[in-house]
Amino acid sequence: MNYNADEKGYYGEFGGAFIPEMLYPNTEELRQNYIQIMEEPSFKKEFDQLLKDYVGRPTPLYHAKRLSEKYNTKIYLKREDLCHTGAHKVNNTIGQILMAKKLGKTRIIAETGAGQHGVATATVCALMGIQCVVYMGEIDIARQAPNVARMKMLGAEVRPALSGSRTLKDATNEAIRDWINNPVDTHYIIGSVVGPHPYPDMVARFQSVISKEIKSQLKEKEGTENPDYVVACVGGGSNAAGAFYHYLDNPNVGIIAVEAAGKGIDSGESAATSVLGKVGIIHGSKTLLMQTPDGQITEPYSISAGLDYPGVGPMHAHLYRSGRGEFVSITDDDAMKAGLLLSKLEGIIPAIESSHALALLEHKTFKPDDIVVINLSGRGDKDLDTYINYFKL
Numbered sequence: 104m105n106y107n108a109d110e111k112g113y114y115g116e117f118g119g120a121f122i123p124e125m126l127y128p129n130t131e132e133l134r135q136n137y138i139q140i141m142e143e144p145s146f147k148k149e150f151d152q153l154l155k156d157y158v159g160r161p162t163p164l165y166h167a168k169r170l171s172e173k174y175n176t177k178i179y180l181k182r183e184d185l186c187h188t189g190a191h192k193v194n195n196t197i198g199q200i201l202m203a204k205k206l207g208k209t210r211i212i213a214e215t216g217a218g219q220h221g222v223a224t225a226t227v228c229a230l231m232g233i234q235c236v237v238y239m240g241e242i243d244i245a246r247q248a249p250n251v252a253r254m255k256m257l258g259a260e261v262r263p264a265l266s267g268s269r270t271l272k273d274a275t276n277e278a279i280r281d282w283i284n285n286p287v288d289t290h291y292i293i294g295s296v297v298g299p300h301p302y303p304d305m306v307a308r309f310q311s312v313i314s315k316e317i318k319s320q321l322k323e324k325e326g327t328e329n330p331d332y333v334v335a336c337v338g339g340g341s342n343a344a345g346a347f348y349h350y351l352d353n354p355n356v357g358i359i360a361v362e363a364a365g366k367g368i369d370s371g372e373s374a375a376t377s378v379l380g381k382v383g384i385i386h387g388s389k390t391l392l393m394q395t396p397d398g399q400i401t402e403p404y405s406i407s408a409g410l411d412y413p414g415v416g417p418m419h420a421h422l423y424r425s426g427r428g429e430f431v432s433i434t435d436d437d438a439m440k441a442g443l444l445l446s447k448l449e450g451i452i453p454a455i456e457s458s459h460a461l462a463l464l465e466h467k468t469f470k471p472d473d474i475v476v477i478n479l480s481g482r483g484d485k486d487l488d489t490y491i492n493y494f495k496l
């Protein structure tokens with residue numbers, strides 16, 4: 104079984120490029136060039152240098168002793184929360200801004216949910232002196248206010264998406280609309296392993312630095328490159344794709360994807376896409392998505408803006424359907440508790456998205472000698488208001 108994209112961008116039956124005619128030249132230009140550009144020594148050199156000196160990579164692989172004691176297993180946290188800007192998203196935006204420059208683009212657009220991808224995009228645009236417009240749902244603008252302020256300080260224009268559930272899906276629709284209207288000068292920096300081919304594969308490749316580092320760091324600490332399990336939360340699926348990437352073909356490494364169950368899988372207010380989703384097309388890709396029996400997209404819900412998306416990247420749809428990945432859904436309440444627990448046990452306040460991955464520890468029992476790597480995708484600064492209101496701090 105192949106778990107990477109084939110030449111047409113398919114992961115099993117999922118993926119591809121289902122796009123309006125107007126966007127064909129853009130995605131085709133990218134498709135024809137992305138692998139060749141990524142393999143150019145000068146591109147690699149600049150990408151690696153920026154990851155090191157600007158992002159602060161490699162991020163630590165931290166043995167969480169008190170958390171390990173509590174759950175009677177060996178837990179490592181991959182500290183993507185320590186990346187510049189506070190989450191893994193910047194690995195991808197560094198790659199894509201360099202790609203945009205190679206393609207001669209002079210304007211950048213992006214969508215954002217939690218605001219982390221928006222901040223990461225605004226950051227690299229400031230770094231390169233390129234104009235930046237970020238689309239963000241009106242609800243997310245309210246619940247992730249610090250990130251909106253950061254984007255503005257960085258010189259980006261934040262445009263509210265006012266349709267639908269006014270969250271990530273709707274921001275993505277607006278960004279695609281903008282791209283259709285500005286096909287020549289604009290590059291769309293998609294923030295996850297979603298969208299038409301080649302985006303899911305390109306973003307997964309940029310994020311694969313996460314599992315590349317886990318391998319060498321674990322080798323140094325444990326004498327083996329391979330943990331028993333790698334765990335990551337899945338919104339669109341980019342931090343998970345990066346954490347899983349170099350383990351996809353190794354059946355001895357268990358892959359666990361954690362989705363947002365919101366108020367409960369059967370509550371009608373959730374974002375547990377793999378369990379609830381049916382095959383459909385969203386934002387240019389054939390994948391699993393939550394929809395009504397007549398094919399209308401169901402409005403998703405999660406307390407965490409970054410997981411509040413009705414679809415999932417095609418790689419993850421394939422991991423789910425093929426059985427290679429184990430998929431678990433975690434409610435708002437369980438995620439919030441896990442976030443508080445990590446803060447108190449390890450002195451690390453996680454993003455609520457990452458708290459979903461941590462909450463797995465309450466739902467699955469690992470053996471005492473298992474090595475479990477949890478990808479801590481981001482830090483909780485942006486979520487302080489939500490934590491304050493939830494716990495009445």
Ligand SMILES: Cc1ncc(COP(=O)(O)O)c(C=O)c1O
Nearest residue numbers: 295338339340341342409456481
């Ligand atoms: C900290 C953090 N983790 C996870 C996610 C989910 O995105 P993805 O599934 O692409 O990693 C987000 C999205 O904004 C995020 O900010």
